[in-house]
Amino acid sequence: MKLSIDHSSPVPLHYQVEELLRNLIDSPDFSKGQLLPNEVDLAKQLAISRTTLRQAINKLVYEGLLVRKKGVGTWVAENRPLSTKSKNWLSFSQEMAARGIPIRNFELHISWVKPDPAIAEFFEIKKDKKVLKLVRLRGTTDGPFVYFESYFHPRVNLTGEEDFKMPLYEMLEQSHSIVAYKSQEEIGAILADDFIADKLEVDLHSAILYRKRFVFDQAERPIEYNLGYYKADSFTYTVESIRE
Incomplete structure (x- = not known):
């Protein structure tokens, strides 16, 4: 699957990556429990630093949408929350x-x-x-x-x-x-x-x-x-x- 973001956009890169990952999570190609692409490969493909990539991943891990384990990788949570109101807060x-x-x-x-x-x-x-x-x-x-x-x-x-x-x-x-x-x-x-x-x-x-x-x-x-x-x-x- 070819993944990309718009480096000329005024939208911050980490925000674009977060939205990209949210779309991946909801796509048929990444059902519950499916491993995401390797961080090094994904950062290279998107032409971003691993720090920027991790910033986006961290947010989705915090929301319970992704699970990450050292030495294994990051995958889509099998029991994703139907509502994250207790964790999401707004201005x-x-x-x-x-x-x-x-x-x-x-x-x-x-x-x-x-x-x-x-x-x-x-x-x-x-x-x-x-x-x-x-x-x-x-x-x-x-x-x-x-x-x-x-x-x-x-x-x-x-x-x-x-x-x-x-x-x-x-x-x-x-x-x-x-x-x-x-x-x-x-x-x-x-x-x-x-x-x-x-x-x-x-x-x-x-x-x-x-x-x-x-x-x-x-x-x-x-x-x-x-x-x-x-x-x-x-x-x-x-x-x-x-x-x-």
Whole structure:
């Protein structure tokens, strides 16, 4: 089977390879349990590095679509998941679009700031190293219901000129070849202070949903530190888990 990708395309190579592998998995030639072509041969055929190839394979292994064993190779999983909702996560824009909810940006601000100690520690950078801060107040035509603060590792190489109206992780992948691969979250309830109460148009000391999200790339390096403040009567945070 002749396989190829478009090296002249603006779409990152690892993304093209990932889509190619997804199509292979769904093709009759690669039924469940079928070995994929050897990594060295496949990288040579696609004219890419093995690092780029492995980046794509790693994502599909993580999703449970492929299985890899040292000394054997990589093959299509025999028991592929019917749903990977517990492992696949989306940007806020993508999640709302999937639910058919039109979203409005009430505020969008970009600045360069010195990180506070928690952010500097997460990024493993010096406290005087400035990072890009993205602030967004978002909601529907009925009004705002979530306030986000995102901080990005300098390694991401954001300039501040990017289109932050796009779904965030889609923009990072298309513009900077950064794949948001893993998310860790802390969720709790807090009382709205003057600032958040004003932003979300709620009473002072109202209960709101507070979420920290720590985002990593495929090498498990930190790329984003995100804080979200949700209006409690307008938003329900649902977690789906699958027992295996």
